[in-house]
Structures are given as structure tokens and as C-alpha cells.
Amino acid sequence: MSEMPTLPPRATNQAPGGRWESEASIGRVSGEGVDLSHKVILYLDGITVSFDGFKALDDLTLTIDAGELRCIIGPNGAGKTTMMDVITGKTRPDSGTAFFGQTMDLTRMTEPRIANAGIGRKFQKPTVFENHTVFENFALAMKADKRVRHSLFATSRAGERDRIAAMLTRVRLDRHADRPAGLLSHGQKQWLEIGMLLMQAPRLLLLDEPVAGMTDEETERTAELFIGLAGDHSLVVVEHDMRFVEALGGKVTVLCEGAVLAEGDLATVRADPRVIEVYLGR
Ligand SMILES: Nc1ncnc2c1ncn2[C@@H]1O[C@H](COP(=O)(O)OP(=O)(O)O)[C@@H](O)[C@H]1O
Ligand SMILES: [Mg+2]
Numbered sequence: 001m002s003e004m005p006t007l008p009p010r011a012t013n014q015a016p017g018g019r020w021e022s023e024a025s026i027g028r029v030s031g032e033g034v035d036l037s038h039k040v041i042l043y044l045d046g047i048t049v050s051f052d053g054f055k056a057l058d059d060l061t062l063t064i065d066a067g068e069l070r071c072i073i074g075p076n077g078a079g080k081t082t083m084m085d086v087i088t089g090k091t092r093p094d095s096g097t098a099f100f101g102q103t104m105d106l107t108r109m110t111e112p113r114i115a116n117a118g119i120g121r122k123f124q125k126p127t128v129f130e131n132h133t134v135f136e137n138f139a140l141a142m143k144a145d146k147r148v149r150h151s152l153f154a155t156s157r158a159g160e161r162d163r164i165a166a167m168l169t170r171v172r173l174d175r176h177a178d179r180p181a182g183l184l185s186h187g188q189k190q191w192l193e194i195g196m197l198l199m200q201a202p203r204l205l206l207l208d209e210p211v212a213g214m215t216d217e218e219t220e221r222t223a224e225l226f227i228g229l230a231g232d233h234s235l236v237v238v239e240h241d242m243r244f245v246e247a248l249g250g251k252v253t254v255l256c257e258g259a260v261l262a263e264g265d266l267a268t269v270r271a272d273p274r275v276i277e278v279y280l281g282r
Pocket of ligand 2: 080
């Protein structure tokens, strides 16, 4: 038996730059690239947004830790939705800095790039494909995910089904997989949309009034779901329902007139006279 000749190393492997650089950039869009070395996932500093001279956000400074579950409360018009618009790139601040992890400057990224980097947003109204089944909705969410589509590890049919099955259980829709989404209750539609967001494995989830219109039972289940997601994900939840905020049990930030009025556990901010005056005392 003759010995197999060893191939000489290919010239391209030895060339500096090029090849390795492009592999590194594939890694960066995977959403794993967020630098959490300082345990901070979101850092807003001095953010100001003006609409015709009116400051919707006025020197807003806020930090969210990796894995944290943070509630944002505050009166209507406080700037809660505008803050989410800044984080997701929909609105550019007039001044201030916004960082995702240590390295990603959100004020310089487009909306799709921010989503791809791992920030998922749930708007107040559920937006699911009503004529498709719950299962199909999840499959569509997965297909819409560029990171899965372009992944070096092509997902198999079986792998896809497993991922969807796990998500169905996680958002309590396993018994509804084959029902058209349009037939779900309002709360179930919200869970479906949250599950669809989770299919894209966001590191940071922004949720605007997720339990509005839910029954008490659905609200309790949603609190359990969010508590289970914290740690693996960071969550920023805007909510008026104080029982829900209490059930979540995390740190609470009170926004008022575009800035932080108070921050701490719910009991502490509830006892703050300024918070009672502008918000809770109504
Ligand atoms: N596109 C816009 N043009 C003009 N004013 C806006 C716009 N978006 C928000 N605002 C104003 O900015 C303030 C903050 O709004 P918003 O962020 O929606 O508050 P919240 O979500 O806390 O109720 C409000 O007074 C609102 O009317
Ligand atoms: Mg709002």
C-alpha cells in the first residue's frame, strides 16, 4: 500500500486577512456577538428626543443588566414607547448614546441590523398570521430569521420541528398547534407572538404592555413565562398592571416627562411621594 501524499497547505489559507475575516463577520451577525463582558446589555446615556421642540425624552439615562427582567412604568406620555423606538432604531435621538452590550452603537445601526443583532420587540397589538395554524406561524417566524437561513449549520426538518415543539410547550400552545391563529384567545395570540419573537433567539426583548386585555389567569401565566425567560434573555417590560409588575418581582423604573423619576423594587418606588403624585395616586 502506498502512503497517501499529504497535500501542501493551500495558499489561500496562509494569506492574511480575507478568508478568516469573512468567517469572523458571519459569526458577528449571529446575535451571539453582543459583548456582555461588563454584564450590561443595554446602556442609554443622556438620550434626548424632541418632536417640534417638545422633549419626549429628556436626558434619559438607563442601564439594563444581562439577564435582567426590568419593568418600566409611568404616566401616559412619559416617553416609554419613544424609548423603545430609540433602542430599536426607529427614532434617532437628538443627543445621547445608546449601546447594546459594550460595542454596538444603536444610534448608528439600521432597524434590521438591530433586530439581527438580537433585539426583539413586541408591540402592544398582537400581529400573527390569523389564517395560518399556530405551528405554521412558528415555521414562518423561523424562515423570516436570516440568521437561521444563512446559518452554517443548516437546520433539518426534524430539527425545525423539535424547535417548534419546544416553543409550543414554552408558550403553552402545545394543544393548539393545528388551530388557525385567528381562533386563539387574545392572550394566546400574545403568547404566540412572543414565541415567534423567541424563535429568533433575541438577547434583549422589549415588550409594550404585554398583558393589556388578558384575563387574570393569562396574566399570571405570562408572569411565569417572563420569569422563566429572564437569565437566558434580558427583558424590558412596559406595563400599567401593578399586580403583573408585582408578580414579575424585578427592578422597576418610573419614567416621567422623558426621564427617570425613580428606580428600585416595587415597594420602594410605590412609597416614593413623587411617584405617588405623578402616577400611582391618580
Ligand atoms: N412622532 C411623534 N410626533 C410628535 N410627538 C410625539 C411623537 N411620538 C411621541 N410623541 C409625544 O411624545 C410624548 C411621549 O410619547 P410616548 O413615548 O408614546 O409615551 P408613553 O409611551 O410613555 O405613553 C407624548 O407627549 C407624545 O405625544
Ligand atoms: Mg406607549
